[in-house]
Amino acid sequence: MNIETIIFIPVLLFSFFITLLLIPVWIRHAKKINLLGKDMHKMNSELIPEAGGVVVLAGIFSGIFYYTLIKICVYHTYKNVITTFGLVITILFVAIIGILDDTVGGWKKGLRQWQKPLLTIPAAIPFLLVNFHRTTIDLPILGLKDVGLLYPLLLIPAGIVGSANAFNMLAGYNGLEAGMGVIILGVISLLSFLSHQYFAVMLSLIGISALIAFLFYNWYPAKIFPGDTLTYSIGAYIAICAILGGVEKYALFLFIPYFLDFFLPLRKGLQVEAFARVNKDGSIEQPYNQIFDTAHLVIFLLKKIKKRVYETDVVLIILGFEFILGLICVIVRLNAS
DSSP states (O other), X not given: OOHHHHHHHHHHHHHHHHHHHHHHXXXXXXXXXXXXXXXTTSTTOOOEEOOTHHHHHHHHHHHXXXXXXXXXXXXXXXXXXXXXXXXXXXXXXXXXXXXXXXXXXXXXXXXXXXXXHHHHHHHTHHHHHHTTTOOEEEETTTEEEEOTTHIIIIIHHHHHHHHHHHHTTSOOSTTHHHHHHHHHHHHHHHHHHHTTOHHHHHHHHHHHHHXXXXXXXXXXXXSSOOHHHHHHHHHHHHHHHHHHHTOHHHHHHHTHHHHHHHHHHHTTTTOOOSOOEEOTXXXXXXXXXXXXXXXXXXXXXXXXXXXXXXHHHHHHHHHHHHHHHHHHHHHHHHHHO
């Protein structure tokens, strides 16, 4: 029996409870250092602790290290250990970028748009180096192709940089970022399982465990915000899990909402915000006369069928759409086998 199937329950529980126990601690600390942000979809709401991604990362890293410790000390195997430390260093570097964006200059300021992808490029190097032997990729229509050094030198960093920055775009609604992470990683774990890539399955499930714990505090009404610390880190983590699972083409399909969230604001030079306009009764409206964001599109469509649209409506619709995309991926993969 594979080691991952033996130890996955204690590892996932460890990651879940570490995250769950640390969140109240971080909430108190964030309030003390005034790391707070306004909940944009509430009327007269108090400021909410930011950068909750720090706690999610603590849960993920705890799960990964506990898993590695069991493998080495109990089962005496060093398989994937170098890869593990490579991915941890990459995620840690990406997390630092997210922390800087959350803390430099205060709330809603942070790093400039061009700085974020630029800084993410060197962060991909540690994972690139430990996967330099990888040269094949499963492409849509073309199937499995050996692309040589193009894969480690270009496609791996492009995947990590693109995923980290894209995942940061569709955000700003209670439970949305963590919920999307749970669904995407859930699909990747299932697809990786079907491909017998159990290491990728374990990593994906560790991420899911930490995110579910975070959702207890981040779901409407949120008591903590994820911040760019979470969005950048989980975006990169998704790319890494997809690469290790050999399911890159499915991950691209799962990112359709993020592609949409990139192209819609282009019509206004990316000078728009994803936040909606809040009414006195707590319902929300489109903030612009045109649609410049995926969330705004959802609000526009929902207004066609119901009089009042609320934040949770938007989140559930986007999560539901992502679930459907995931279901399509699984069906396609099953039909291909």
